[in-house]
Amino acid sequence: MMKYFHEADCDARSSSLERNFSASRSNVPQIDVLAGATQGWGAEFGKMLRHGARIGSAAPRVAIATSEYEAQGAGTRSSPRKDAPGGQFRYDPPFIMDAVSILKNHGEAVKAYFGTLRGRYSDAPPRLLDAIEYSLTAGGKRVRPALILESFTACAGGRPEGPGRASALAAAAAMELIHTFSLVHDDLPAMDDDDLRRGRPTNHKVFGEAMAILAGDAMVTIAFEILAIDADPLAVPALVRELASSSGPQGMIGGQVLDIDGENQQLSLPELQRIHRMKTGALLTASCRLGAIAARQEVHLPLMTDFGRHLGLAFQIVDDVLDVTSTPEQMGKATKKDAGKGKNTYPSLMGLEASQREAEHQLNAALASLKPLGKAGAGLAALGKFVVERNN
Numbered sequence: 001m002m003k004y005f006h007e008a009d010c011d012a013r014s015s016s017l018e019r020n021f022s023a024s025r026s027n028v029p030q031i032d033v034l035a036g037a038t039q040g041w042g043a044e045f046g047k048m049l050r051h052g053a054r055i056g057s058a059a060p061r062v063a064i065a066t067s068e069y070e071a072q073g074a075g076t077r078s079s080p081r082k083d084a085p086g087g088q089f090r091y092d093p094p095f096i097m098d099a100v101s102i103l104k105n106h107g108e109a110v111k112a113y114f115g116t117l118r119g120r121y122s123d124a125p126p127r128l129l130d131a132i133e134y135s136l137t138a139g140g141k142r143v144r145p146a147l148i149l150e151s152f153t154a155c156a157g158g159r160p161e162g163p164g165r166a167s168a169l170a171a172a173a174a175m176e177l178i179h180t181f182s183l184v185h186d187d188l189p190a191m192d193d194d195d196l197r198r199g200r201p202t203n204h205k206v207f208g209e210a211m212a213i214l215a216g217d218a219m220v221t222i223a224f225e226i227l228a229i230d231a232d233p234l235a236v237p238a239l240v241r242e243l244a245s246s247s248g249p250q251g252m253i254g255g256q257v258l259d260i261d262g263e264n265q266q267l268s269l270p271e272l273q274r275i276h277r278m279k280t281g282a283l284l285t286a287s288c289r290l291g292a293i294a295a296r297q298e299v300h301l302p303l304m305t306d307f308g309r310h311l312g313l314a315f316q317i318v319d320d321v322l323d324v325t326s327t328p329e330q331m332g333k334a335t336k337k338d339a340g341k342g343k344n345t346y347p348s349l350m351g352l353e354a355s356q357r358e359a360e361h362q363l364n365a366a367l368a369s370l371k372p373l374g375k376a377g378a379g380l381a382a383l384g385k386f387v388v389e390r391n392n
Contacts, residue, residue: 098382099383099385100386102150102379102382103141103142103143103146103383103386106142106146106149106150106172107142107145107146109169109172110142110169110173110176113169113170113172113173114136114173117222117226124218127207127211128214128218130207131206131207131211131214131215132215132218132219132222134203134206134207135180135183135184135197135203135215138197138198138199138200139198140198143284143315143383143386143387144175144176144179144284144287145172145173145287146172146383147284147287147291147308147380147383148168148171148175148287148290148291148294149168149169149172149291150291150379150380150383151287151289151290151291151292151295151304152164152165152168152292152294152295153291153376153379154291154370154373154376154377154379154380155291155292155297155300155304155373155376156295156297157376158375158376162295163295163296164235164294164295164296165294166230166231166232167230167231167232167293167294168290168291168294169230170227170229170230170231170239171227171231171239171291171293171294173223173226174223174224174226174227174239174243175223175283175286175290177219177220177222177223178223178247178252178283179283181215181216181217181219181220181223182247182252182256183197184202184204184212184215184216184219185212185213185216186256187203187204187212188204188209188212188213189204189209191256203215203216223243224243227240227243228240231294232294234296235293235294235296238293239293242289243286243290245286246282246283246285246286247286250282251278251282252278252279252283255277255278255279255280255282256279258275258278259275259279259343259344262343262344263342263343263344264342265344266344267344269349269350271344272344272345272346272349273313275344276317277309277312277313279316280312280315280316281308281309281311281315281316282312283312284311284312284315285305285308285311285312286308288305288307288380289301289304289305289308292304303369303372306369307366307369307370307380307384310363311362311363311366313358313362314359314384314387314388317346317356317358317362318387318388320345320346320347320355321347321352321355321359322390322391322392323345324345324347324352326391346358359388363384363385363387363388367384
């Protein structure tokens with residue numbers, strides 16, 4: 001029977017994340033989220049970004065002190081201090097939120113969830129399950145599941161274990177399955193023809209092309225099955241609709257088609273942005289929206305949509321930049337391949353420095369979208385910062 005996760009995979013993933021943010025905690029810039037004074041923190045993030053490391057470099061960790069966020073394993077709330085500006089209360093460590101901790105905590109939750117699936121597929125062909133396991137446990141940052149769970153927490157008023165948690169967890173696992181299926185199929189010879197993914201041979205190099213195709217197909221069906229079984233029945237239709245539309249012909253898959261059709265052509269910036277909004281941004285935007293749907297807080301869908309769209313563009317811009325500036329060892333996959341395939345990218349269209357500035361602009365716009373959430377959105381802000389400052 002398939003073993004969905006191994007401790008070694010989890011440890012390697014955590015170590016990789018820690019290496020990406022190797023600055024010591026003593027040098028971590030912190031943003032105080034003050035009671036009754038949250039309106040300016042989007043601008044503060046922009047200020048930190050302008051004075052921080054550039055995209056693709058070893059970036060400092062972002063830590064956000066907050067009195068509301070109660071992440072699993074985050075420890076006990078510290079005592080309030082009155083030495084903040086204006087004598088207002090401030091919460092200091094150990095109540096610190098940083099992207100590495102958020103990704104690790106939510107990654108562990110998804111890991112535990114996948115472990116519960118083992119008994120459901122005891123009659124499935126073992127080799128098929130092995131192929132699914134191979135790619136599903138290959139590491140990665142699991143940004144999309146983290147966005148779902150963090151969006152759920154933010155929309156639930158900072159309560160990570162609030163009503164709808166089961167729906168959020170099922171949605172997070174479903175999203176990871178959809179994302180992993182897309183990577184397995186992307187790597188096939190008929191698509192990107194890649195030999196390396198997350199630092200190891202791609203699925204079809206190990207299991208063959210036919211099995212890689214079938215494993216990807218199976219991941220799609222499992223994704224919708226777990227939503228139907230494990231999510232709140234009242235939320236299932238909206239969750240299924242969101243995941244299907246974001247991954248289908250008007251979302252990720254449609255974006256892949258436009259990307260292929262645009263090869264060896266000179267696209268305009270709006271045309272390139274359309275591709276990226278669909279190919280990459282659709283799943284990231286859906287991740288933010290799924291958290292709100294699971295929390296039954298549809299009132300927050302507009303701001304979650306705005307945050308996700310800006311974050312999705314920033315994510316893809318950084319990917320394009322890293323393809324130029326990073327090594328295969330850093331990325332865990334081939335680099336400097338876009339130009340050779342005639343693909344349109346932000347650096348090829350705008351230049352490297354202009355692309356970096358655009359990523360910063362998109363991040364600032366994403367952070368501004370979170371202001372109505374106040375302190376409850378601090379974790380999402382940390383993940384947004386991570387997306388732009390990552391080096392793989």
